Amino acid sequence: MATGALGTLLLLGAAGGGVYAWLRATSEPQRAGNADLAGLGGTVQVTRDAWGVPHIRAQTDEDAVFALGFVHWQDRAWQMDFQRRVAQGRLSEVLGEAALPQDRFLRTWGFQRAAQSALPALDARSRRLIAAYTAGVNAAQGRGKTALEFRILGYTPDPWQDVDTVSWSKLMAFDLGGNYDDEVLNAHVTRRLGAGGLDQVTAPYPAGGPTILSADEVGAENAAPQTGATSAAPSLPETPGLPEATVAALRAHLRAAEALGMQQLPGKGSNDWVIAGSRTTTGKPILADDPHLALTAPMLWYLADVQGKDLKAIGASIPGLPAIVIGRNERVAWGVTNMNPDVQDLYVEPESAKLTSRQEVIKVKGQENVTITVRESAHGPVISDNGGGGLNFADAGPRVALKWTALQPGDTTMDAFLGLNYAQNWADFTRALSRYVGPSQNFVYADVDGNTGYYAPGRVPIREGWDGSLPVPGDGSREWRGYVPFEALPHTFNPADGLVVTANNRVVPDGYPYLLGNTRNWAEPYRAQRITDLLTATPKLSVADVQRTQLDTRSLVWEDFRPILLATKPGSDRARQALGTLQGWDGSMTTGSVGALLFEAWLMQLQEMARDELNDATVMNSLSVLNQLRAGGELCARGGQGDCAALLTRTLDAALGDLQARLGDDMTGWTYGKLHQVASTHRAFGKVGALAWLFNHHAPTPGGTNTVNVARPEHGTFAQTHGPSYRQIVDLSDPNRSVYIGSLGQAGSPLAPHATDQMTRWIGGQYLPMSTKPADWGNTQTLTLHPAGK
Numbered sequence: 001m002a003t004g005a006l007g008t009l010l011l012l013g014a015a016g017g018g019v020y021a022w023l024r025a026t027s028e029p030q031r032a033g034n035a036d037l038a039g040l041g042g043t044v045q046v047t048r049d050a051w052g053v054p055h056i057r058a059q060t061d062e063d064a065v066f067a068l069g070f071v072h073w074q075d076r077a078w079q080m081d082f083q084r085r086v087a088q089g090r091l092s093e094v095l096g097e098a099a100l101p102q103d104r105f106l107r108t109w110g111f112q113r114a115a116q117s118a119l120p121a122l123d124a125r126s127r128r129l130i131a132a133y134t135a136g137v138n139a140a141q142g143r144g145k146t147a148l149e150f151r152i153l154g155y156t157p158d159p160w161q162d163v164d165t166v167s168w169s170k171l172m173a174f175d176l177g178g179n180y181d182d183e184v185l186n187a188h189v190t191r192r193l194g195a196g197g198l199d200q201v202t203a204p205y206p207a208g209g210p211t212i213l214s215a216d217e218v219g220a221e222n223a224a225p226q227t228g229a230t231s232a233a234p235s236l237p238e239t240p241g242l243p244e245a246t247v248a249a250l251r252a253h254l255r256a257a258e259a260l261g262m263q264q265l266p267g268k269g270s271n272d273w274v275i276a277g278s279r280t281t282t283g284k285p286i287l288a289d290d291p292h293l294a295l296t297a298p299m300l301w302y303l304a305d306v307q308g309k310d311l312k313a314i315g316a317s318i319p320g321l322p323a324i325v326i327g328r329n330e331r332v333a334w335g336v337t338n339m340n341p342d343v344q345d346l347y348v349e350p351e352s353a354k355l356t357s358r359q360e361v362i363k364v365k366g367q368e369n370v371t372i373t374v375r376e377s378a379h380g381p382v383i384s385d386n387g388g389g390g391l392n393f394a395d396a397g398p399r400v401a402l403k404w405t406a407l408q409p410g411d412t413t414m415d416a417f418l419g420l421n422y423a424q425n426w427a428d429f430t431r432a433l434s435r436y437v438g439p440s441q442n443f444v445y446a447d448v449d450g451n452t453g454y455y456a457p458g459r460v461p462i463r464e465g466w467d468g469s470l471p472v473p474g475d476g477s478r479e480w481r482g483y484v485p486f487e488a489l490p491h492t493f494n495p496a497d498g499l500v501v502t503a504n505n506r507v508v509p510d511g512y513p514y515l516l517g518n519t520r521n522w523a524e525p526y527r528a529q530r531i532t533d534l535l536t537a538t539p540k541l542s543v544a545d546v547q548r549t550q551l552d553t554r555s556l557v558w559e560d561f562r563p564i565l566l567a568t569k570p571g572s573d574r575a576r577q578a579l580g581t582l583q584g585w586d587g588s589m590t591t592g593s594v595g596a597l598l599f600e601a602w603l604m605q606l607q608e609m610a611r612d613e614l615n616d617a618t619v620m621n622s623l624s625v626l627n628q629l630r631a632g633g634e635l636c637a638r639g640g641q642g643d644c645a646a647l648l649t650r651t652l653d654a655a656l657g658d659l660q661a662r663l664g665d666d667m668t669g670w671t672y673g674k675l676h677q678v679a680s681t682h683r684a685f686g687k688v689g690a691l692a693w694l695f696n697h698h699a700p701t702p703g704g705t706n707t708v709n710v711a712r713p714e715h716g717t718f719a720q721t722h723g724p725s726y727r728q729i730v731d732l733s734d735p736n737r738s739v740y741i742g743s744l745g746q747a748g749s750p751l752a753p754h755a756t757d758q759m760t761r762w763i764g765g766q767y768l769p770m771s772t773k774p775a776d777w778g779n780t781q782t783l784t785l786h787p788a789g790k
Contacts (some may be wrong), residue, residue: 050778069136344518591673
């Protein structure tokens with residue numbers, strides 16, 4: 001998206017000797033010695049370990065968080081500025097016209113406005129810590145170092161503000177929550193295939209599939225429906241028809257979000273689990289987590305150890321946020337995965353609906369400003385406007401507004417994340433989560449006393465008589481009836497079986513009194529089933545056993561597909577050879593496997609089976625494909641002709657032709673890792689040819705869409721663009737024996753020594769010590785921060 005700055009590009013291209021040294025000297029932050037900083041109350045030591053992880057030691061919590069803000073900006077200045085520009089819808093200002101669709105989307109949805117409304121709702125401690133964090137960021141910004149991206153694009157970032165911290169949480173809420181994209185697809189499917197087409201294109205969660213909580217764990221207190229609740233999935237409402245122009249306008253927002261790396265994808269989710277001491281070799285719990293998100297350069301997470309007077313947490317932070325998001329303190333550990341409740345609804349507003357409007361002025365680098373009009377109804381922003389670029393209001397057809405929990409006032413999610421850092425027991429933990437709004441997550445819990453637990457906090461709307469899977473009339477007949485009460489949200493403490501596994505699968509079995517989402521909301525059950533199988537196969541589990549589970553690449557999807565695919569009638573000698581290779585493949589998605597690549601290439605072809613019926617680029621998930629093949633479904637036909645047997649023969653030939661064009665004639669050399677490679681891509685320069693080589697990072701990786709070690713091959717490219725962005729395993733018998741790892745490295749600059757030094761370990765299944773003990777840190781550098789003038 002970047003334009004201009006040719007002189008800088010030439011300098012970068014010739015970066016060697018003095019030029020390279022100059023770029024390093026002007027961009028690399030101070031990591032040792034002393035620094036006098038305004039805003040500090042006392043002296044703080046920042047010791048970076050052998051992998052660049054800062055271990056912060058301060059006398060007060062405010063000073064500790066100040067130092068966290070300081071090191072965040074030192075190492076990730078560009079990432080932080082880019083993230084807030086996304087929230088503000090100000091990308092075009094520095095990237096030019098190419099970013100205009102993203103800014104239209106971001107301004108229309110109003111992420112920054114929502115963040116501004118949330119800030120006053122936070123409690124005094126959160127406001128105090130956010131202010132300290134802001135001061136630390138700005139102290140680092142004032143040190144005169146310039147990230148490479150700022151130099152290339154030729155601008156100076158604005159000072160950090162408190163609202164910038166809250167705004168990033170809004171982007172995470174979008175990335176991890178809602179079903180807006182599902183409603184757009186479902187509206188299109190029902191228009192083309194009728195209501196019965198929904199279950200064909202997007203399969204419901206299978207009966208008997210694993211749920212996070214059992215019927216016993218849901219609890220007797222939730223056995224009977226409460227006032228305003230619904231215990232059974234309601235029938236679909238009569239849905240207003242959406243013309244193609246409206247669907248196109250709504251999909252333009254999806255494309256804009258996709259360009260920012262924020263889209264819903266199969267396999268995009270997370271795993272976490274907690275094992276009670278009764279199941280471990282130490283007699284104390286083990287907690288594991290690996291969130292599956294976009295793999296970017298720099299990586300999303302920033303490992304940190306933050307110790308103040310009462311705040312003593314270590315784990316994964318996000319630059320821009322003043323807290324450890326996933327990790328542990330001295331007594332408590334926690335992990336998160338996406339719960340996938342339905343917290344968004346599209347409303348087709350009647351002509352009589354009252355709308356307000358505002359003007360948004362978008363600055364575009366090198367061009368005239370662009371002004372858009374954003375309209376809002378009582379439900380929220382009208383998102384069918386501004387999506388299609390040149391479309392005016394009349395062209396877009398019906399006015400479709402978005403209602404979303406993250407846009408409602410009074411969002412106190414930041415209180416919850418900060419509160420988790422301080423939690424000393426289950427009561428503190430649940431008290432913190434009671435402040436949580438979104439994105440709704442599955443939180444697993446363990447403590448040094450041996451307790452384990454699970455809670456799924458957040459605002460989940462109560463709907464009566466409809467399930468939220470399709471757009472609904474905005475005439476008042478389909479309104480939310482409040483939110484599921486916090487105490488009634490799914491949770492368990494010290495479950496009898498000593499195990500809680502979450503993998504974005506269905507949360508509760510039938511009988512739970514509230515509808516958390518429709519039957520298509522949850523991820524396919526394969527990851528959850530495989531994790532459960534592995535963890536229950538060994539009577540007493542060690543940290544090493546848990547590591548092997550996190551890194552497992554055995555595909556249960558292949559086990560389901562195997563008898564169907566191997567019965568395919570080959571259409572050529574090459575197809576016969578491929579079937580012979582698959583006959584001997586055990587389903588392990590390793591980089592050296594030919595079978596893994598044959599299966600994924602074939603599955604990609606099969607996932608396109610609905611494209612002729614829908615006249616679009618829909619990619620079905622593997623469960624939907626499997627259901628069609630098992631049942632001889634209607635989607636197997638092409639143009640109304642043929643059946644599933646013919647489809648299997650045709651798609652196998654198509655897959656083999658594709659692989660031959662990419663890799664040559666010798667099938668024995670078609671190994672998975674030649675095409676399946678992690679793509680940690682820079683969000684601004686990742687597709688700029690002159691710069692991509694410097695900022696992007698690639699390497700062969702194992703895993704597939706539904707393996708525990710998630711590594712979904714991107715449709716059409718086989719690249720791994722999403723996956724375990726962070727892994728942690730916490731040993732509550734001795735928390736300093738815990739381990740963690742990020743996907744790339746601590747530094748944001750590609751010239752820095754810690755830019756990619758975690759990547760090889762991450763791919764190879766190795767971890768770093770998640771320890772607060774200096775003896776575990778290896779070679780260190782210490783920077784001592786002093787209050788200015790003292």
